[in-house]
Amino acid sequence: MKELVTGEMRVKTPKTEALESASRWEEEKYEDGVKWKFLEHNGPCFPAEYQPLPSNVHFLYDGKKVKLSLEAEEVAFFFAQMLDHEYTTKKVFRENYFKDWRKEMTNEERSLIKDLDKCDFGEIHAMHKAKVEARKNMTKEEKLVVKEANQKVVEEYGYCLLDHHKERIGNFKIEPPGLFRGRGEHPKQGMLKKRIQPEDVIINCSKEARVPKPPAGHRWKEVRRDNSVTWLASWTENIQGSIKYIMLNANSKLKGEKDWEKYEIARKLKLCVDDIRNQYGQDLKSKQMVTRQRAVALYFIDKLALRAGNEKEEGETADTVGCCSLRVEHITLHEKLEGNECVVEFDFLGKDSIRYYNKVPVITKVFKNLKLFLENKQPGDDLFDRLNTGMLNKHLGSLMAGLSAKVFRTYNASITLQQQLKELTNKSDNEPEKLLSYNRANRAVAILCNHQRAPPKTFDQSMANLQAKIDARKETLALEKTELKQAKKEAKTRNSSDPKLQNLVERKKAAVKRCEEQLLKLELQATDREENKQISLGTSKLNYLDPRISVAWCKNTEVPIEKIYNKSLRDKFAWAIDMTEEDFEF
DNA sequence: CTGCGAACTTAGAACACCAGCT
């Protein structure tokens, strides 16, 4: 797989070879599995120690002041900090919290503090809020001092040397302790996320490199020399027992090449997607139940851009599903619905407990299979009881090198963007109109991939404000128009060759035009914002849309790339900006 | 196969910051 992709990736050469940034994408690849030859860094940055409460701030239990041990106090502080958050009102959160908090208490504390409802974190909460407020109200000079200090930290910990290049590290800070904030109905929400010590951390760097110094009085858990992986440091977190990594920034060579490769695989799928669709179309009639289930799952993944859907351990995480883990209760079949036949109604929680709700007309063969899969099953049973992601991906891998379920999301997202841009963009449009078209194309993808966001709390207000602006502009425009008419009339009835009057007419004309443009711009903005209320465009832009489509579109429409990519996006997609010509086709 | 863990990508929320307004 690696070979196939790498070969194709070399076809197009960046045109600005002289530039270091461009030629970087052309360096020799290492043998399979080797990610680097030299890696040196300063290790991760640890969060500050807990600062004990000042003597005038108290924790109260059952109305009485209680001086807590340092350990118990720190954990009390975590809860106090979150008091404004909905989390602290949730039963599971509170129970998990209290259980873990009590583990940090001394015997004495534990025998006293037996009921979270009797705990009063008010003073601690107030102190925390005051601190946040004070930080906000710092003078310019004070803020500058903080900024410079942060800058120092970035300089020290934010970069590494990987082969010949100084690279930015993505997350060089160890995650601070706190209360676990799982998404949705997470059974572990509120548990104590423990402070990570250097003794928990594995460092990865090359043999020749200077080993980072652990904080004074501490040692690393291990120093590893593994160049088959890209991480610089890792530790195991205590909530799920999973490993956390310190890795490079998205603008690094290593991440950039991987991203490029991802889009090349998706383009390869474009070449064989018709065959694959024919194949699973045939498989819908297979005698083998597994094959039929696989075919229907693939149909969903392809048509609806569903995620693969691995099984999850019950009780460890929120109850969410993807394609292969769909249960009977997540779909409803309608022979007829709203004028369509064979409609599948989906309603389930996907990644991050985001709801997926969709009514989709499907082909008869799929519909019939679904009916079959539902026979004699309970709501809680698996829809695809003979299938899992491993089997599905194994099959996909045999159809095309490098193919897995998620490639369909990348492919369908990118191809949709390209099609939509072609359909929506008019050469003759002005820039704001072109940008609206781009956003609409982007939005079509976000809807396909179900990238949602909570509507901004201030949404209705800010929409009303914008509308008020539009109304005001309309009034001004009407006024300007009347004035223009007046000026024209005067110029006609009086001496029409009076240059002063002619000049006035011209000026009024210009004013009207300017006003109209501003109005249009505002109206486009309003449309864009309204359509975007619950949709997040960023995720697809960052993860699913081949940047070369966007770069080529910018070149074709003469829209500056800055209008659609901010600085970090331009850095991340530097490879695409460097190499893409206006005739690029995904 | 199947189960498991490691490594890496993808995701929305929270937070920080800054431009444009009053």
Add this chain to the structure above:
DNA sequence: AGCTGGTGTTCTAAGTTCGCAG
């Protein structure tokens, strides 16, 4: 100068994939 809304950045949770051991 202070406010505010919107954008960009940071954070870290939650997915996918793959390879390995049994």
